[in-house]
Amino acid sequence: MNLKIYTERCKGCGICAAFCPKQILKVSEIEKIEVLDDASCIKCGQCELRCPDFAINVVKEEK
Amino acid sequence: MTMEKLVEKYFRPGRLPHIWCPGCGNGIVTGAIVKAIDKLELAKDDVAVISGIGCSSRASGYLDFNTANTLHGRAIPIASGVKMGDPRLNVIVVTGDGDSTAIGGNHIIHAARRNIDLTVVIFNNNIYGMTGGQYSPLTPIHSKATTAPYTTIEPAFNIPELVKAAGATFVARATTFHAQILADVIAQGIAHKGFSVIEAVSACPISFGRQNKMGGPADMMKWQRDHGVPLAAWDKMTDEQKEGKFPIGVLHHDTSKQEYTDAYDGIIKTAQGGK
Ligand code: SF4
Ligand code: SF4
Ligand code: SF4
Numbered sequence: 001m002n003l004k005i006y007t008e009r010c011k012g013c014g015i016c017a018a019f020c021p022k023q024i025l026k027v028s029e030i031e032k033i034e035v036l037d038d039a040s041c042i043k044c045g046q047c048e049l050r051c052p053d054f055a056i057n058v059v060k061e062e063k
Numbered sequence: 064m065t066m067e068k069l070v071e072k073y074f075r076p077g078r079l080p081h082i083w084c085p086g087c088g089n090g091i092v093t094g095a096i097v098k099a100i101d102k103l104e105l106a107k108d109d110v111a112v113i114s115g116i117g118c119s120s121r122a123s124g125y126l127d128f129n130t131a132n133t134l135h136g137r138a139i140p141i142a143s144g145v146k147m148g149d150p151r152l153n154v155i156v157v158t159g160d161g162d163s164t165a166i167g168g169n170h171i172i173h174a175a176r177r178n179i180d181l182t183v184v185i186f187n188n189n190i191y192g193m194t195g196g197q198y199s200p201l202t203p204i205h206s207k208a209t210t211a212p213y214t215t216i217e218p219a220f221n222i223p224e225l226v227k228a229a230g231a232t233f234v235a236r237a238t239t240f241h242a243q244i245l246a247d248v249i250a251q252g253i254a255h256k257g258f259s260v261i262e263a264v265s266a267c268p269i270s271f272g273r274q275n276k277m278g279g280p281a282d283m284m285k286w287q288r289d290h291g292v293p294l295a296a297w298d299k300m301t302d303e304q305k306e307g308k309f310p311i312g313v314l315h316h317d318t319s320k321q322e323y324t325d326a327y328d329g330i331i332k333t334a335q336g337g338k
Binding site: 004006008009011013014017018019031048050051052053054057058 | 083
């Protein structure tokens with residue numbers, strides 16, 4: 001799993017989806033973010049960087 | 064540190080989701096502030112976050128430092144008192160464009176003139192958001208506001224030029240699109256000993272964007288991406304290319320001026336020697 005979502009924090013603003021270079025994020029009908037294809041995530045971190053609600057996180061491998 | 068860990072470490076537990084509207088830039092600026100503090104490895108007890116009134120000023124309530132959410136426009140004088148009381152503290156002021164340049168406009172120029180060691184982060188969303196979209200001194204000319212249904216006729220302040228002219232010794236600007244640059248310049252502002260101002264260009268999709276047909280939150284951030292130009296590129300642009308755009312990065316840094324609490328220490332020593 002590359003992405004961890006705190007659904008209760010997400011307000012469905014769509015910022016992460018707009019800037020994801022792989023276009024694998026989508027705001028669902030109930031205005032929550034949905035990961036369409038976790039395996040294609042390149043972990044660039046842009047979604048996490050710009051989410052105003054601290055709702056989407058890139059999972060870092062434990063060292 | 065990941066944002067998830069930063070939230071665990073520096074936010075008061077159980078306060079999220081925050082109160083801000085969907086897509087509001089305030090959360091991004093608040094995230095940049097904790098990133099900056101973490102980068103400098105400051106102990107939580109050595110940081111004070113003082114805010115005024117407005118949407119952005121709610122940030123202090125989410126953060127687990129010494130915090131105070133104070134009076135409209137008066138965050139800077141109260142922060143000055145905190146700094147004078149304990150000059151070892153890293154004092155950060157969280158304020159909006161209306162809070163800091165309209166009702167608090169007098170305070171910001173005099174704090175700049177004194178060069179007191181505060182770091183002022185101005186969340187510039189171009190509007191009074193909390194009260195419903197009245198225009199502020201940072202609303203661009205010819206914009207709509209609830210107090211200007213036929214558009215504004217006043218030019219906006221240029222925050223960096225204003226505070227630089229008043230005496231600020233560290234001045235920077237970034238946007239919520241350029242969130243990493245924003246965190247970096249805030250860290251530099253905190254590390255600078257003297258009066259630091261960081262203008263954080265931030266989107267208010269609800270009270271500003273909607274009235275001015277700027278699209279959704281992501282569209283407003285694309286606007287920031289297309290209009291905020293990193294300084295190295297800005298310096299190579301012609302006046303024509305600069306039209307309507309603005310530079311981001313560290314715009315002014317002067318380490319030659321004495322800081323106010325240092326100067327005051329000197330006065331204390333003189334006064335004690337005289338008795
Ligand atoms: S880390 Fe990058 S690729 Fe993965 S979802 Fe976020 S923005 Fe998309
Ligand atoms: S940026 Fe954050 S709040 Fe907005 S849709 Fe994505 S996860 Fe949800
Ligand atoms: S009114 Fe504007 S600034 Fe205030 S919380 Fe909503 S979007 Fe943010």
